[in-house]
Amino acid sequence: MSFPDAPDEVGFATRQVHGGELADGAFGARITPIYLSAGFRFDDFDQARDRFAGDEAGYVYTRAGNPTNAALERKLAQLERGRDAVVVASGQAALTIAILSVARAGDHVLSAQSIYSGTRSLFTQGFDRLGIEVEFVDEAADLDDWRRRIRPNTRAVYAESIANPTNEVADLAGIASVAQAAGVPFIVDNTLATPYLVRPAKHGADLVVHSASKFLSGHGAALGGAIVDAGTFDWSARPDAYPHLNEPDTGLQGRSYLEAHGSAAFTAYVRGVTSALLGPVLSPFNAFLIQQGTETLSLRVQRQSSTAAAIAAWLEQQPEVLRVDYAGLASSPSYELARRYLPRGQGAVLSFVLAGGEASAARFHDAVExxxxxxxxxxxxxLILHPATTTHAHLDVETRARGRISAGLLRLSIGLEEPEDLVRDLERAFGALRAAAVASAAVGDVDEAADAAASVLAPAASVLEGSTR
Ligand SMILES: Cc1ncc(COP(=O)(O)O)c(C=O)c1O
Known part of the structure; x- marks a missing residue:
């Protein structure tokens, strides 16, 4: 059985293994080969012309499409149950292409405040220079705030299904209803959740973007990104807002993208214009690696999520820990949203705040093996990272505070090792903190002793912090 399209009843595990594959007619290769070719030969003059005009199906040049990449695109579309997908060189490229395919200079995009720091920089430094204004909604759960901030020139609403690194869960259906009422697409970055934990399109997202470099690839070898079109947004309802899809296009002999491609207009535009012209093409070699990773996605995410949940609960018990950001914990402000949207697991990325601030975070960070x-x-x-001095170091203190990135916060991404071995490694790091506290108390180091005292007071501080949220 070949799965260029999967019937509705086919389950996730079957889709992730077989989705998108094509039977190889030439040699019978069982998995999609790596078509590592810059371009594709035309049989004759007419075929070259017709392929360029889009009047004949087939490949032209890998920047505009490639059979290995197309197999991955079909698989990702099937996993997200979207209409179609376009793969690009990285998650950053996917975000860039998605936004530039809906907005232009003078337009406005509304985003959740708590998002991946690279996306934030793309919004504030990259798009700002292009004349696209991105405004942030501080409390993503406050739907009235989203509603209030919609403007006539708003062209998209954006959130991460699970925010990196704070683990805020987006109220997908709630934000989708705001976007729908405003007549703009809802774009969701589903990198941390993956389609195994949640399918944003089911809850009203119109476009789903991924950094395929993370769980989809899963083995830390390849960068990649994807834009999945759910096929739900009506681009013709507001022709003035999306003129690039509604107005005659010289590349289409005077037809508009919607006239020429119907419900496939958005992905045709991404493939033929934004992605093809800006050029962040995914190497077919990386597409092959990502497709291999995706075949085991549910198994990895299940196991990584359950280990992460156990580690989050364990961390919460440690006296040095002020707060654990993990949506699977009852203490999380996102707990109810996680129960609604993430019943299969709450992901493998979590953050926790150490009482001793940066000094404790540094000691902990360097003690793990x-x-x-x-x-x-x-x-x-x-993996472990200290966001305040790395990914978020370029942000001013106030922006970091709004994003809940404090000096004592460490981010963990939980892998596939034995959970007991991971806990033992974290215990080693807590041991280093405790040893340092005892040593500094012994030599009368006032600052270190204060840190140690803060550790002892951690549970009380945690209760206080909880009460203000
Ligand atoms: C949620 C999220 N979106 C997008 C990206 C960017 O992806 P890439 O590194 O593949 O460009 C990342 C990277 O960490 C991410 O965490």
């Missing part, structure tokens, strides 16, 4: 000190998530290996 099994966790890798790395700026990456979604790997088979467990």
């Amino acid at each position: 099994l966790f890798s000190r790395m700026s990456h998530i979604g790997d088979t290996r467990s």
Whole structure:
């Protein structure tokens, strides 16, 4: 059985293994081969012309499409149950292409405040220079605030299904209803959750973007990104807002994208214009690696989520820990949203705040041996990072505080190791903190002794902090 399209009843595990594959007619290769070719030969003059005009199906040049990439695109569309997908070189490229395919200079995009720091910088530094204003909603759960901030020139609403690194869960259906009422697409970054934990399109998202470098690839080898079109948004309802899809296009002999491609207009525009012209093409080699990773997605995410949940609960018991950001914990402000949207698991990325601030975080960070000190998530290996001095270091203190990135916060991405070995490694790091506290108390170091005292007071501080949220 070949699965260029999967019937509705086919389950997730079957889709992740077989989805999108094509039977190889030439040699019978069982998995989609790596078509590592810059371009594709035309049989004759007419075929070259017709392929360029889009009047004949087939490949032209890998920047505009490639059979290995297309197999991954079909698989990702099937996993998100979208209409179609376009793969690009990285998650950043996916976000860039998605936004530039809906907005232009003078337009406005509304985003949740708590998002991946690279996306935030893309919004504030990249798009700002292009004349696209991105405004942030501080409390993503406050739907009235989203509603109030919609403007006539708003072209998209954006959130992460699970925010990196704070673990805020987006009220997908709630935010989708605001976007729908405003006549703009709702774009969701589903990198941390993956389609195994939640399918944003089911809850009203119109476009789903991924950093495929994380859980989809899963093995930390390849960067990639994807934009999945749910096929739900009516681009013709507001022609003035989305003129690039509604107005005659010279590349289409005077037809509009909607006239030429109907419900496939958005992905045709992404493939033919935004992605093809800006050029962040995914190497077919990386597409092959990502497709291999995706075949085991549910198994990895299940196991990584359950280990993360156990570690989050364990961390919450440690006296040095002020707060654990993990949506699977009853103490999380996102707990109810996680129960609604993430019943299969709440993901493998979590953060926790140490009472001793940066000094404790640094000591803890350097004491682990099994966790890798790395700026990456979604790997088979467990990883640790101090966001305030790395990914979020360029932000001013106030912005960091709004994003809930404090000096004592450490992010973990839980891998596939034995949970007991991971806990032992974290215990080692807590041991280093405790040893330092005892040593500094012995030599009368006032600052260190204060840190140690703060650790002892941690549970009380945690209760206080909880009461203000
Ligand atoms: C939620 C999220 N979106 C997008 C990206 C960017 O992805 P990439 O590193 O593949 O460009 C990341 C990277 O960490 C991420 O965590």
